[in-house]
Amino acid sequence: MSWLDRLFKRKTPSxxxxxxxxxxxxxxxxxxxxxxxxAALKDDLIRVISNYVEIDEAGISVELNERNSRRSLVASIxxxxxxxxxx
Amino acid sequence: MTSGKGGVGxxxxxxxxxxxxxxxxxxxxLVDADIGLRNLDVVLGLENRIVYDLVDxxxxxxxxxxxxxxxxxxxxxxxxxxxxxxxxxxxxxxxMRQLVNELKELELGDETETPRQFDYVVIDSPAGxxxxxxxxxxxxxxxxxxxxxxxxxxxxADRIIGLLEAEELRRPQLIxxxxxxxxxxxxxxxxxxxMIDILAVDLLGVVPEDDxxxxxxxxxxxxxxxxxxxxxxxxxNIARRITGEDVPLMDLEKKDSFFGRLGQILRFRG
Numbered sequence: 001m002s003w004l005d006r007l008f009k010r011k012t013p014s015x016x017x018x019x020x021x022x023x024x025x026x027x028x029x030x031x032x033x034x035x036x037x038x039a040a041l042k043d044d045l046i047r048v049i050s051n052y053v054e055i056d057e058a059g060i061s062v063e064l065n066e067r068n069s070r071r072s073l074v075a076s077i078x079x080x081x082x083x084x085x086x087x
Numbered sequence: 088m089t090s091g092k093g094g095v096g097x098x099x100x101x102x103x104x105x106x107x108x109x110x111x112x113x114x115x116x117l118v119d120a121d122i123g124l125r126n127l128d129v130v131l132g133l134e135n136r137i138v139y140d141l142v143d144x145x146x147x148x149x150x151x152x153x154x155x156x157x158x159x160x161x162x163x164x165x166x167x168x169x170x171x172x173x174x175x176x177x178x179x180x181x182x183m184r185q186l187v188n189e190l191k192e193l194e195l196g197d198e199t200e201t202p203r204q205f206d207y208v209v210i211d212s213p214a215g216x217x218x219x220x221x222x223x224x225x226x227x228x229x230x231x232x233x234x235x236x237x238x239x240x241x242x243x244a245d246r247i248i249g250l251l252e253a254e255e256l257r258r259p260q261l262i263x264x265x266x267x268x269x270x271x272x273x274x275x276x277x278x279x280x281x282m283i284d285i286l287a288v289d290l291l292g293v294v295p296e297d298d299x300x301x302x303x304x305x306x307x308x309x310x311x312x313x314x315x316x317x318x319x320x321x322x323x324n325i326a327r328r329i330t331g332e333d334v335p336l337m338d339l340e341k342k343d344s345f346f347g348r349l350g351q352i353l354r355f356r357g
Contacts, residue, residue, distance in 0.1 A: 018305035025134050032172045036138030 027064040031071055038062060045075060054081035089223060089251075090233040091243030093214030096264040097233045099300060101211040102130045103311040103319070104231075107326030109164035110312065113206040116155065116190055119169035120223035121213035122177055128168045132307020133158060142170035142177045144186065151189055161312065165195075165205075175218045180225035187226025207329075216250060224251065230259035231291060236266055236277040245286055260291035262325065267296045268339040279336075292325035294318050295339050 028035055042062040049055055059078040064071065088101045098121075105117040119127035122142060128134040139154035144167070151167075158164040167190070170177065187208055196202030212223030224230065230251050234244040244261070251259050263282060270276035283290055297318035303310040310319040311326070317337075324334045 014302045014305035017307075021129065021132075021134065021305075021307060025129060028134075029171055034137040034140070034171070035135040040138065 027066055027071075030066070031064055033064065038064070042075075045077070049077060053079050056080050088209060088231050088233060089212035089220060089247055090214065090240070091216065091247040092234075092240045095233050095235045095240050096294070096300075097214070098126050098130050098211055099304065100231075100233050100262055100264065100294070100322070101127060101209055102309045103322035104326055104329065105164055105207075105209050106131075106158075106161045106309040107311040107323045108207050108209075108329065109158075109161040110323070111326055111330060112163070113330070114163045114165075114195070114203055115207045115209060116165040116167060116205050118167045118187070118190070118208060118210045120183070120210050121219060122169045122222075123171065123174040124213065125169040125171040127211050128156075128166060129307060130304055131158060131166060131309065133166050133168075134307070137168050140168045140170040141186070142173050145178055145182050151186075151193060152195070155195070160308070175213070175222065178222050179218075180221050183222045184226045216246065220247075220250075224254055224256060227256060230256045231262055232259050232288070233262045233264050234282065234286075235264050236271075236282065241277070241282055241285060248286060248288060259288055261286060261288045262291050263293045265296045266293055266339065272340075290336075291328055292321055293336060293339065294321040294325075 024035075028038070033041075042060065045062065046055065046057055046060060056078040060076065062073065062075045065074045066072075088097050088104070090097045098119075101117055105115045109115045117127060117131070118141065119125055120141070121127070125140070128137060133156050136156045139149040141154065143149045144151050144154050154167055156166045156168065158166065187210070190205060190208045192204065194202035194204055208226075210223050210227055213219035232244050232247055232251075234240045248259055251257075261283070263279060266279070267276055271278040279290065279293055295317050297310070297316060299310055299313065299316045300318050303313070303316075309322075310316045311322040313319040320337060324337060327334045
């Protein structure tokens with residue numbers, strides 16, 4: 001089937017999709033933090049940080065990381081301006 | 088949806104029966120009763136949308152509606168995910184019965200739709216015969232047993248049938264999964280009649296072994312939505328029989344046409 005794949009420029013093989021989904025789901029399972037709650041956490045982060053600096057909301061990523069069995073929450077928050085003006 | 092033995096395809100069957108029932112125009116909620124070993128979410132491809140789960144609802148940590156996830160691909164299909172962090176003991180049969188009753192009475196609607204109740208509540212039971220199984224069947228009105236043509240699976244199905252009858256869930260119906268017609272023909276696999284003969288239950292449907300199931304599970308897309316898939320067609324037939332329609336068993340002997348196979352390849356890979 002691989003020549004067919006190349007001929008039609010197939011999207012990612014399903015086993016790669018499975019592996020990626022599995023890795024993501026396991027990170028959430030191990031940290032006992034379902035993806036939907038991580039999304040809520042991200043919204044809270046945006047709200048709190050926006051009180052201090054102006055940020056680019058679209059560019060924010062909040063991810064669960066796992067390296068050498070050390071789990072961490074990694075947030076990347078692009079800052080657009082400095083402290084917001086007090087209204 | 089229960090089986091006794093694990094790994095026979097209960098969760099896949101639940102996902103596909105649910106998707107097929109929804110495709111027929113029904114409002115369906117799938118309940119993952121396998122607390123601690125959540126899996127219906129990944130089979131349906133809804134794992135990234137989970138905020139609350141069944142145990143959160145039972146503990147009063149959120150409202151029932153908040154824990155329901157709407158499947159955007161199948162109109163009318165919803166999931167109530169299991170908890171992943173707790174275990175079976177987090178729920179008792181009485182709580183489960185109440186939850187199912189609440190689901191039966193719940194009216195869901197949005198801007199475009201008038202509120203409507205669920206037509207079907209499909210409960211995915213965990214393997215085994217202990218509390219998780221007891222919880223799963225406590226709210227059920229009908230039981231479907233999934234088995235495969237293996238001695239171990241059929242034996243466990245028989246045990247489950249006995250337990251269901253003791254719980255007043257009479258006349259359970261059988262789904263034979265992963266049947267390989269070629270092996271049945273050559274006498275190397277038990278056939279439909281053999282299993283019905285042994286278990287003495289009504290047959291709901293037969294799902295042939297289908298590589299497409301592996302691929303669809305990899306992607307988190309139920310095969311019931313795939314017109315060219317044989318397993319998908321089997322599940323669509325099963326859904327129609329559940330609604331009361333009289334649908335003959337599909338011809339398992341018929342070989343797929345070249346174009347049917349090509350369609351399957353293109354759909355799954357493309």
